[in-house]
Amino acid sequence: MTLSVVAALAAPQRLEAVTPEVVADSRRVLGRALAESRRSAGVTQERLALLVRRSRSSIANVEVGRQVAPREFWMACDVAVGCEGALLAAWGRTDALARRLREQKKEAQIRRLLAQPPPGCVCRELHRLLAESGWSS
Numbered sequence: 001m002t003l004s005v006v007a008a009l010a011a012p013q014r015l016e017a018v019t020p021e022v023v024a025d026s027r028r029v030l031g032r033a034l035a036e037s038r039r040s041a042g043v044t045q046e047r048l049a050l051l052v053r054r055s056r057s058s059i060a061n062v063e064v065g066r067q068v069a070p071r072e073f074w075m076a077c078d079v080a081v082g083c084e085g086a087l088l089a090a091w092g093r094t095d096a097l098a099r100r101l102r103e104q105k106k107e108a109q110i111r112r113l114l115a116q117p118p119p120g121c122v123c124r125e126l127h128r129l130l131a132e133s134g135w136s137s
Contacts, residue, residue: 034063074090
């Protein structure tokens, strides 16, 4: 790999910050889409629960954004209410937001750890002692 390729790969990419509220809003919108699609198809929560092998309360909780459901659930709902992939695509966008939020939390944790001096770091300790002694770098 050439140096320019490595530099291009290492170039910082600005990703939008995602908040827990953005993820929660996205889940609520996704749930509303499921509820509207289900009603449009003339399917009750009970019937959908049977079709996708979940409880009626799980369907209700997903529809208001209180419960997170896996990809397979959204695939089954898509087929059950005839959305032709629209619910699954919307779930994919919501899932991407949730993954980005988790990544941001990990990145923040790593930044906090890297900001702390390593225990027993001679260089930092020497720099501190020199600075206290009036030496400048």
